[in-house]
Amino acid sequence: TVLHDISLEAGRFGNVGLFGPNGHGKTTLLRAVSGLLQPKSGRILFDGQDIAGRSARAIVGAGLIHVPQGNRLFPDLSIADCMALGAYSPRARPHEAE
Structure with missing residues (x-):
C-alpha cells in the first residue's frame, strides 16, 4: 500500500477518526503514525517533532x-473505556493536571 500527501491535524487533546472504504489505506496510515509500520519516506509530525521511524513504545x-x-480485546468495555486504557501514559493525558 502506498500513501501520498496525507495531512491530518487535531487540536490539543483532540481525537481523529478515519472513515472510508476498505482497502483505501486507513489501517496503513494509522499503523505508520503509531509506529507499527515504518514509512519509506516522508515525515510524521506529532507535537512539532518528527516521529517517523520511532518505535511504537516511544510514540x-x-x-x-x-x-x-473492534472490541475483541476487551469486549465488555465501552469506547470511552478503551480510549482511557490507551491513555495510560501520563504524557497522553496531561489535561488531568490542569
Missing part, C-alpha cells in the same frame, strides 16, 4: 495513542 511515551477498531 506512546510521547503521548500519541492508537486505539484500534
Whole structure:
C-alpha cells in the first residue's frame, strides 16, 4: 500500500477518526503514525517533532495513542473505556493536571 500527501491535524487533546472504504489505506496510515509500520519516506509530525521511524513504545511515551477498531480485546468495555486504557501514559493525558 502506498500513501501520498496525507495531512491530518487535531487540536490539543483532540481525537481523529478515519472513515472510508476498505482497502483505501486507513489501517496503513494509522499503523505508520503509531509506529507499527515504518514509512519509506516522508515525515510524521506529532507535537512539532518528527516521529517517523520511532518505535511504537516511544510514540506512546510521547503521548500519541492508537486505539484500534473492534472490541475483541476487551469486549465488555465501552469506547470511552478503551480510549482511557490507551491513555495510560501520563504524557497522553496531561489535561488531568490542569
